[in-house]
Amino acid sequence: MKSMGVTVLIIVIGYFLLNIGSQVPAFGTDDSPVHNYVKDRYVGDGVRETGAVNLITSIIADYRSFDTFGEVTVLFVAIVAAAAVLKEKDEVISKKDGNSEVKKEGPR
Amino acid sequence: MKDVILQTVVRIFFPFIIMYGFYVMLYGHIGPGGGFAGGVIIGGGMVLYGLTFGVKDGRRLLPHELAIILESLGGLWYIIVGLVGFVITGYFLANSLTGVSMGVPGRLVSAGLIPLLNVAIGIKVAATVVSLYYDFVEEYENGSN
Numbered sequence: 001m002k003s004m005g006v007t008v009l010i011i012v013i014g015y016f017l018l019n020i021g022s023q024v025p026a027f028g029t030d031d032s033p034v035h036n037y038v039k040d041r042y043v044g045d046g047v048r049e050t051g052a053v054n055l056i057t058s059i060i061a062d063y064r065s066f067d068t069f070g071e072v073t074v075l076f077v078a079i080v081a082a083a084a085v086l087k088e089k090d091e092v093i094s095k096k097d098g099n100s101e102v103k104k105e106g107p108r
Numbered sequence: 109m110k111d112v113i114l115q116t117v118v119r120i121f122f123p124f125i126i127m128y129g130f131y132v133m134l135y136g137h138i139g140p141g142g143g144f145a146g147g148v149i150i151g152g153g154m155v156l157y158g159l160t161f162g163v164k165d166g167r168r169l170l171p172h173e174l175a176i177i178l179e180s181l182g183g184l185w186y187i188i189v190g191l192v193g194f195v196i197t198g199y200f201l202a203n204s205l206t207g208v209s210m211g212v213p214g215r216l217v218s219a220g221l222i223p224l225l226n227v228a229i230g231i232k233v234a235a236t237v238v239s240l241y242y243d244f245v246e247e248y249e250n251g252s253n
Contacts, residue, residue: 050204050210050220050222051204051210051218051220051222052137052138052218052219052222053138053139053213053214054136054137054138054139054140054141056140057137057222058137061136061143062204062219065201065203066200069186069190072182073183075183075232076179076180076183076232079236082240083239086243086244086247
């Protein structure tokens, strides 16, 4: 009975997924919805507006600077997390009465 | 790794790797590249140096504390450049609106604040790669004691 429900669910989800997939525009067509006015703005006015010949950089560092700022934040959080996990200077010993004691280690 | 061939090759190539990283970083608005790619090249060169000559020599070249400071400094620099636009125009990370000289497109000093942002990203990425490497190596050293 349980496997019946799972099978029906898979068939329903698969039907909708295939339905969506059949409506995706073909690869490389120039009239697909993702090609809107934005690319004309970037290619046509990018050099004049940002002064950067490299359009990729003009998008990364000017038009989409907030996104790059987020990436910098992600890097910072990643290194903080790695340092917090890996740099264990003091060893904490848990005692049975609920209190814990910090054991200082000698110089390495 | 005490290998004569590797040490000789790295000793010759290390300055060029670092220089190429700075080139990719500083010329990011003219040619292919940018802050991320240049920072990864510089960080990879530092990691190569540390792997070849031992971590002690690598730490002498770029101490772990300095890497951490540089990393925070890169993030702060990005925010400060963004705040310059915010103070002048009211838009965070504004570039051409701030009235900075945009220069002639294709020259090194052009594109307003974009090279400053690229340098900030590059320093941050390089310092992140190096200090991650130091973190893992220190973890390994502590575990093996």
